[in-house]
Amino acid sequence: MLNHITQTTLLLDEEKCRRNIAMMAEKAARNNIRLRPHFKTHQSAQVGEWFREAGTEAITVSSLKMARYFAMHGWKDIMVAIPVNIRDMALVNELAEKIKLHLVAVNIETVQALAKHLQHPVNLWLKIDTGYRRTGILPHSHEELDAIVALLEESERLQFTGVLAHDGHTYKQTDAEAIRTIHHTTVFLLNLVRDRYKARFPELQVSIGDTPSCSILQTITGVDEIRPGNFVFYDLTQQHIGSCSFEQIAVCMACPVIAKHPERNEIIVHGGSVHFSKDSLVGADGSLIFGRVVELTENSWSEPLEGIELVSLSQEHGTIRASKELFDKYKIGDLMGILPIHSCLTADAMGNYTTLDGKRLEHLSGIAK
Amino acid sequence: MLNHITQTTLLLDEEKCRRNIAMMAEKAARNNIRLRPHFKTHQSAQVGEWFREAGTEAITVSSLKMARYFAMHGWKDIMVAIPVNIRDMALVNELAEKIKLHLVAVNIETVQALAKHLQHPVNLWLKIDTGYRRTGILPHSHEELDAIVALLEESERLQFTGVLAHDGHTYKQTDAEAIRTIHHTTVFLLNLVRDRYKARFPELQVSIGDTPSCSILQTITGVDEIRPGNFVFYDLTQQHIGSCSFEQIAVCMACPVIAKHPERNEIIVHGGSVHFSKDSLVGADGSLIFGRVVELTENSWSEPLEGIELVSLSQEHGTIRASKELFDKYKIGDLMGILPIHSCLTADAMGNYTTLDGKRLEHLSGIAK
The missing domain is CATH 2.40.37.20 (D-serine dehydratase-like domain)
Structure with a gap:
């Protein structure tokens, strides 16, 4: 060859890749949580099929364009894990018509725009900033959270589905204990937010997503789903962190x-x-x-x-x-x-x-x- | 819009871009040298047409794949300004059949492989390392140079066309005087090498290529052609250097x-x-x-x-x-x-x-x- x-x-070792997929699928099953893998790492219809063979039904992507690509390849349950770009409502509506679309919001302006322009139901997640400080609502911003949730409660098309976080700060660590602490802090904070709205939204879910904590922890509790992506291939950065x-x-x-x-x-x-x-x-x-x-x-x-x-x-x-x-x-x-x-x-x-x-x-x- | x-x-201001092209074409004409612009910056058939309208006939690219793309768009005189990848002789031969192909070598092994496997004539340039220390033959490596030139003299298909350099170290400068000094050093060294072989190859040419020196100098002497690329768009790095x-x-x-x-x-x-x-x-x-x-x-x-x-x-x-x-x-x-x-x-x-x-x-x- x-x-x-x-x-x-770029060479791809299919056997290693399938082993990485099986390892994470098994870990999710063992912990009784959903694996919603992030497909931004591979962005490949064919690698997607290897996930499907391992039992994956729900996926994560990082742009509306990527959602369209995987929808075209038969994926029916897709989360776009970036604050939704409201300039692209046409594509949002196109996707919402075809698939179970999950969107992420971090402010009331986005939720207002969605409430106004959505033509089909979507699942809405609030992104909480549990320490990474890139984006997300701070867990103690109760006024902001309450205002958004009130809007969601009124909206016909926006279904408040859960709270999520991305612990991007685990990628700066090389100490498994530090990664565990970050992970447990995030799970604690997301559950605080969920508990605040549980009475009105009893089905609210919790979702987390970084490859370091999903790789290093064997037992994962307090969350409904995990969204790691990089583990499908791993790389020298993840080896340096200790993920692989x-x-x-x-x-x-x-x-x-x-x-x-x-x-x-x-x-x-x-x-x-x-x-x-x-x-x-x-x-x-x-x-x-x-x-x-x-x-x-x-x-x-x-x-x-x-x-x-x-x-x-x-x-x-x-x-x-x-x-x-x-x-x-x-x-x-x-x-x-x-x-x-x-x-x-x-x-x-x-x-x-x-x-x-x-x-x-x-x-x-x-x-x- | x-x-x-x-x-x-990615927005492109056609007017600014055409002005940049005209400025460099004019400078080359004024100095009576050939502009062989590096198309790796834009890699666009359409932007290529704007160069054609400004009188460009010869171009530079940084891979055989890019040469194939521009050959497909009607360019007939193309230099692949990276040491030639001898694993891809099939593509070299495909291009050499269709266009006036210029290749770059920095060692005898490459020249031997070309001499053995070429099916059509190509123009060969020796890349001289005049100070950047990325790649190229040192100007005082006479033994190596002589051995390569002897091979070129014997070869039927390899036409020894010139010596070239790329002053990548100008990109680290922000002082126009430092850039001038680097440029003059390079021109001096390339002419030394040319003079060594001039008696046997009276048509030997000298080619240089960085955007900072081609932008900053108004008078360019001692070279037959310039190969700047980035000037077509410029950017914050070039503004920081002082090129634009x-x-x-x-x-x-x-x-x-x-x-x-x-x-x-x-x-x-x-x-x-x-x-x-x-x-x-x-x-x-x-x-x-x-x-x-x-x-x-x-x-x-x-x-x-x-x-x-x-x-x-x-x-x-x-x-x-x-x-x-x-x-x-x-x-x-x-x-x-x-x-x-x-x-x-x-x-x-x-x-x-x-x-x-x-x-x-x-x-x-x-x-x-």
């Missing part, structure tokens, strides 16, 4: 060697920021790394090699710094395997996948815009 | 406001790293900025506003921090204009353009992969 790869390619082992990372870039510079032990590959994205990790010596080199084999790839790293990116070039010994192993025209720092962004930049048996899978970003 | 924009959109004024920046993101957080004067827009890319600049207070806010008007947009900046990006969310006064001006559902840090990467991430009169232009990355 590797001999047929002529250009920079190297062995679970299911995607790997394959980049042709186009130049070698023996005077500084640097190898240049065709693979730059338009392929990897510019996300980085801080390496052992404090410098940034943009990927780690593995050995490609016919069946998959090795763990990262020591002493060889992707240290800089321009638009189409990647610079790999190596020990003398590893530098000597590669020659012009070889294919190098490189694990990505952030698989969501790398997949979005690449626009498709090649499985180890040579199948081509699509990604929404690689479909004509 | 703005009322019709419902989703995150704010007024010359020809692309601007339009992002819907999806949330507002009065307690910290932060506005959340639908526009994240999958839209902007993750390139950043260091702001006045040392913190990173990912874009600057402008006022959108029906005819174009203003200069950047003071006291309001895009300060962080996640996959689909952008966080804008504003003064109280500017914070109050925007409401949920408004469209915010944001100038990109690096227009090449933003255009690649977005995959298409919308002109101010509502035309949709393509970008190679938005065409089915």
Whole structure:
């Protein structure tokens, strides 16, 4: 298979990927909660089918466009987990007519606009800011919450379904205990908000969503559903956090060697920021790394090699710094395997996948815009 | 026009863009050198036509795939300005049959592979590392150069055409004098290499390529062609370097406001790293900025506003921090204009353009992969 790869390619190990899916589906089943996986990581109809085979029925996406793509591929229960863009009411209504659409609001203006312009029922979730401080309503903003809930109570088409949070701050941790504390705080705060409105909305649900806490915790209580996304592929960032082992990372870039510079032990590959994205990790010596080199084999790839790293990116070039010994192993025209720092962004930049048996899978970003 | 924009959109001001093209075409004509613009910035057949109307006949691209795209759109003289990927000889030969193809080599292994597998003539350039230290042959590596040139002399299909460099280190400067010095050093070194082989190859050419030096210098001597790319749109990085004024920046993101957080004067827009890319600049207070806010008007947009900046990006969310006064001006559902840090990467991430009169232009990355 590797001999047929002529250009920079994103490899996908289907077996590892299916194992990651099965692991999370099993964890959700064991805890008696719904897995509503975030499909923004893979954005692929075919990878979506692997979830379907593992029993997934409800999914999460991060834009209305992505919801339309997966609706087209037969998904009937979709949450758009970003504050709804009220400029795009036409698409909201188009989707609400066809599927069970879940929208997220973080302020009364959005709820007012929805109440006014919706032509079909939707499920509305309030996003609560439990500590990440990106967006969401603060759990103690009772006045704001009460005003929104009063509006929801009156609205014919808006069905107040639950409260949710995204613990983006777990991605900055490398200590499992810190991640547990963040998770328990979030579950506590979401339940406080739910309890405030439980009498009037007895079916209200609680939903959380980050890959680190969903990966690290074995027992998850106090929530009705989880929405992790990145776990489908994992990456070096998640390994650094402690969410996964190297062995679970299911995607790997394959980049042709186009130049070698023996005077500084640097190898240049065709693979730059338009392929990897510019996300980085801080390496052992404090410098940034943009990927780690593995050995490609016919069946998959090795763990990262020591002493060889992707240290800089321009638009189409990647610079790999190596020990003398590893530098000597590669020659012009070889294919190098490189694990990505952030698989969501790398997949979005690449626009498709090649499985180890040579199948081509699509990604929404690689479909004509 | 703005009322019709419902989703995150990359706006292109055709007038500014055509002015940038005309300015560089005129400078090249005045200096009696060839403009071989780098099309990796726009990657658009339609923007390519604006160059054609300004007299451009020869172009530069950064991958064989991009060469194929522009060949399909009628370009007959294309340089692939990255060390050639010898795994993709099939595509090299396909292109070499159809167009005047210019390839770049930085080592003897590549030249040997080309000499062996080429089925049609190509123009070969040697890339010289004149100080950037990404890739290229050092100008004093006479043994290596001589061995390659000897091979070229023997080869039937490889036509030794010239020596070129890319001064990527000018992008780290903000002092016009430093940029001039880098430029003059490069021209000096390239001419040294040319002179070494001039007797045997009297037609050898010299080509340089960075946007900062091509923008800042008015008089350019000692070279046969220039290959700037970014100038077609410019961006905040080029303005920071001193290559352009704010007024010359020809692309601007339009992002819907999806949330507002009065307690910290932060506005959340639908526009994240999958839209902007993750390139950043260091702001006045040392913190990173990912874009600057402008006022959108029906005819174009203003200069950047003071006291309001895009300060962080996640996959689909952008966080804008504003003064109280500017914070109050925007409401949920408004469209915010944001100038990109690096227009090449933003255009690649977005995959298409919308002109101010509502035309949709393509970008190679938005065409089915």
